[in-house]
Amino acid sequence: MTLRRTPTRSTFGPTPLSKQHLRVPFADSPLPSPSLPSIVPCHGKQLPSKWPRRAWRLLCWTIGVVLIIWFVLSWQGSERLPHAVNYLSHDGGPLEIVGSDDLPEAPSPVMVTDQRGRSRWTISIPRHIEFPLPPSSYARICSQAMELSHNVENIKNNKPASAHRAAHHGYYWKDKNFMDVSDAENNGLLPTSGGRDTREGLGVVGGEIYTDGVKEVPVCEKSLTYVMQTEDAGMGATIMGVWMSYGLAQYEGRAFFVDDTNWAYGKYTTYFKLPPMPSCRPPPSSQRIPCPHQARHLLISSATTTWSFGHAFNDKFEDAHKMGIHRQKNIFNLLRTGYEALFHLTGDDAKYLSQRLHELNTSIRAKGGIEVGIHVRHGDRHPMEFQYQKSYLPLELYIDTAYDILTSFRRSNIKPTPFLGPDRSRILLASDDPDVYSAGEMVDTEKAQSMISLVSKSALDAATAAQGGSKNMMDGNIGWEGGFFRDMFWSLGAPPPPPAAWSPPASRREPHLRPRSVELADMVTFRFHPPPDALQLRELIGRAYLLDLAVLGQSDAVVCGVSSVACRLLAVMVGWEGVVSGSKWKNVDGTWGWKGIIW
Structure with missing residues (x-):
C-alpha cells in the first residue's frame, strides 16, 4: 500500500503551481495580507532609469548642431563664385556675367566674393584711365550696375537671371550686396588707389587747393x-x-x-x-x-x-x-x-554787376518805382504750349504781363507814378535773340545789361557800312541769328570742314588715308578742349547769359516761359514766396507751374 501526502494551503503565501494553474495566476488564492508589501510593481510596469533619458537628450542636441553646421556650409557653398566676375555688354545686346580672374580694362561694375565667401558687386575704374570719364561712360556704368545688382540678388535667392525685377526702390534704399570701392580696395579685391589718383585729374575747383603740398589734410x-x-x-x-x-x-x-x-x-x-x-x-x-x-x-x-x-x-x-x-x-x-x-560772379563781371544794380536802385527804387524783368528764349527751345510748339510765344504775351504787374503796383501805391517814366518803374529785357531788342513790342524796354551783347548779322553789316566797309567785308560777318542754337555754339571757332571728296571702297583704300574714327575723335577734342579763339567766344556767350540772369534775378518781378531753363533759374533767384504767390514770377508758357530739373 502506498501512502500519499496531501498538500495543504498555507496562510503565508501560495504554493508552487502547476502548468495548468499558470493560465489563470492566483485565481484560487486569497488576497495577500495587507500588512505585507506587494511584490507587484505599481501599474504593472517597471520604472525607467535616468541614464537613457540623458542619452536621448545628448543625441538630439548632437543631431541639431550637425544639421545647423551642414546648412550653413551648404548655403555659403551655393553662393561661392569666382574671385572677380566682369559684367559686359556688347552692341546693346543682353548683358551676361563672364567669369574672370582679371579686372576689366574699361570702367564697369564687377562681381566679387568677400572674405566670408558671399557674392557682392562693386565698380572698378582702372587707375590709368583719365578722370573724369565721358558722360556716356557714367550712364553705361549705372545701367550695367542696375542689371548686375539684380542678377546678384537672383543668384543669392537661387533664381534664374531672367527673373522678374524687384519693385521700385526708395531714394535711400541700400543694396546689401553692394561693396563700396574703398572697402573693396581695403580687402584686396580692387587695386589700392595711389597718390596719383588723389592729386591729379581734379579740375580747377579743388585741384588748385589740394595739390600744393597739403598732404596732412585727410580725405x-x-x-x-x-x-x-x-x-x-x-x-x-x-x-x-x-x-x-x-x-x-x-x-x-x-x-x-x-x-x-x-x-x-x-x-x-x-x-x-x-x-x-x-x-x-x-x-x-x-x-x-x-x-x-x-x-x-x-x-x-x-x-x-x-x-x-x-x-x-x-x-x-x-x-x-x-x-x-x-x-x-x-x-x-x-x-x-x-x-x-x-552764384557769385567774379572779375570784371562782378564789378559791372555791382555798378548796374546800384544804378537801377538809385534811379528806380529810390524814387518809388519797381523793376520788371522779361526773359525771352528763342533758338532751339520752343514753348510747351501746344499752339506755339512749332514757333515761339508772341512778344505781346510778355509785355502785356509786364504791364499788368506795373498796373497792380500802381494801384497798391499811395502815390501814383506814371508808367515807364524816366525816373520811375522800368521793364528790363534779356533774350538770346538779338532781334527781340529791336522788336516793336519791346520799344519801351531797356537791356538788362549792356556789357556783353549778342548782335545779328544785319546789325554787324550796318556797323560795317557805317565804318566804310566793303561788300566783301559784310559777307564775312557772322551774327548770332535767331537765338541760341546747339549746332551754332559747337561750330564757334571751328575750322572749316574739308571739301567733300570721293572715298574709294575699303578694299582699295590706302592705309595712309585718315579713318573716320580719327575725325570723330578730333571733333570731340575740339568740343571739350577748344583752341583759345573758340574758347573766348564761348566765354563771352556764357558771361552774357550769367549777367542777364544776375540783373533780372534781383528784379521786383520776372516774366518768362517755364520751358526755358533760365526761367526756372530765375524763379529760384526770386524766392519761394514770390513764385508761389505769383507776384514776383509770372509764367506765360501755358498753365504749367515751376519745376526743377526736367529729365
Missing part, C-alpha cells in the same frame, strides 16, 4: 562731385545741376566738389568765385562713382540725371500731401541753397 569721409562736362551746349542745365547737387550734398552731409576739366565753357573760376571748400581732401578718382546713391563718394553728371534726380528723387523730396507747385518746396529749397552759396 573726406563722404563727398559729392559734380562733373560739369555735358553734351548739352547750353549753360543753364549745368548751372541748375550744380545748384541741386550742392543742396543735396548739404542735406546728406557730404563734402562738395566741382570738376570742370572738360567743361565746354572753360574754367569754373572764369565765371564764379570758388565754392565753399570743405576741410578735407577730395577722394581718389577711382572711388568717385555715379551709382548707387549709397556710395561714400558719389559723382553726378548730366548723363546720370535720371539716376540722381529721377523718379526716386521726386518721390523722396516732393510733398505728397500737397498739390501743384506746393509739392516742389523741398526741391526748390535744395536749389535755393546752391544758388545762395555758389
Whole structure:
C-alpha cells in the first residue's frame, strides 16, 4: 500500500503551481495580507532609469548642431563664385556675367566674393584711365550696375537671371550686396588707389587747393562731385545741376566738389568765385562713382540725371500731401541753397554787376518805382504750349504781363507814378535773340545789361557800312541769328570742314588715308578742349547769359516761359514766396507751374 501526502494551503503565501494553474495566476488564492508589501510593481510596469533619458537628450542636441553646421556650409557653398566676375555688354545686346580672374580694362561694375565667401558687386575704374570719364561712360556704368545688382540678388535667392525685377526702390534704399570701392580696395579685391589718383585729374575747383603740398589734410569721409562736362551746349542745365547737387550734398552731409576739366565753357573760376571748400581732401578718382546713391563718394553728371534726380528723387523730396507747385518746396529749397552759396560772379563781371544794380536802385527804387524783368528764349527751345510748339510765344504775351504787374503796383501805391517814366518803374529785357531788342513790342524796354551783347548779322553789316566797309567785308560777318542754337555754339571757332571728296571702297583704300574714327575723335577734342579763339567766344556767350540772369534775378518781378531753363533759374533767384504767390514770377508758357530739373 502506498501512502500519499496531501498538500495543504498555507496562510503565508501560495504554493508552487502547476502548468495548468499558470493560465489563470492566483485565481484560487486569497488576497495577500495587507500588512505585507506587494511584490507587484505599481501599474504593472517597471520604472525607467535616468541614464537613457540623458542619452536621448545628448543625441538630439548632437543631431541639431550637425544639421545647423551642414546648412550653413551648404548655403555659403551655393553662393561661392569666382574671385572677380566682369559684367559686359556688347552692341546693346543682353548683358551676361563672364567669369574672370582679371579686372576689366574699361570702367564697369564687377562681381566679387568677400572674405566670408558671399557674392557682392562693386565698380572698378582702372587707375590709368583719365578722370573724369565721358558722360556716356557714367550712364553705361549705372545701367550695367542696375542689371548686375539684380542678377546678384537672383543668384543669392537661387533664381534664374531672367527673373522678374524687384519693385521700385526708395531714394535711400541700400543694396546689401553692394561693396563700396574703398572697402573693396581695403580687402584686396580692387587695386589700392595711389597718390596719383588723389592729386591729379581734379579740375580747377579743388585741384588748385589740394595739390600744393597739403598732404596732412585727410580725405573726406563722404563727398559729392559734380562733373560739369555735358553734351548739352547750353549753360543753364549745368548751372541748375550744380545748384541741386550742392543742396543735396548739404542735406546728406557730404563734402562738395566741382570738376570742370572738360567743361565746354572753360574754367569754373572764369565765371564764379570758388565754392565753399570743405576741410578735407577730395577722394581718389577711382572711388568717385555715379551709382548707387549709397556710395561714400558719389559723382553726378548730366548723363546720370535720371539716376540722381529721377523718379526716386521726386518721390523722396516732393510733398505728397500737397498739390501743384506746393509739392516742389523741398526741391526748390535744395536749389535755393546752391544758388545762395555758389552764384557769385567774379572779375570784371562782378564789378559791372555791382555798378548796374546800384544804378537801377538809385534811379528806380529810390524814387518809388519797381523793376520788371522779361526773359525771352528763342533758338532751339520752343514753348510747351501746344499752339506755339512749332514757333515761339508772341512778344505781346510778355509785355502785356509786364504791364499788368506795373498796373497792380500802381494801384497798391499811395502815390501814383506814371508808367515807364524816366525816373520811375522800368521793364528790363534779356533774350538770346538779338532781334527781340529791336522788336516793336519791346520799344519801351531797356537791356538788362549792356556789357556783353549778342548782335545779328544785319546789325554787324550796318556797323560795317557805317565804318566804310566793303561788300566783301559784310559777307564775312557772322551774327548770332535767331537765338541760341546747339549746332551754332559747337561750330564757334571751328575750322572749316574739308571739301567733300570721293572715298574709294575699303578694299582699295590706302592705309595712309585718315579713318573716320580719327575725325570723330578730333571733333570731340575740339568740343571739350577748344583752341583759345573758340574758347573766348564761348566765354563771352556764357558771361552774357550769367549777367542777364544776375540783373533780372534781383528784379521786383520776372516774366518768362517755364520751358526755358533760365526761367526756372530765375524763379529760384526770386524766392519761394514770390513764385508761389505769383507776384514776383509770372509764367506765360501755358498753365504749367515751376519745376526743377526736367529729365
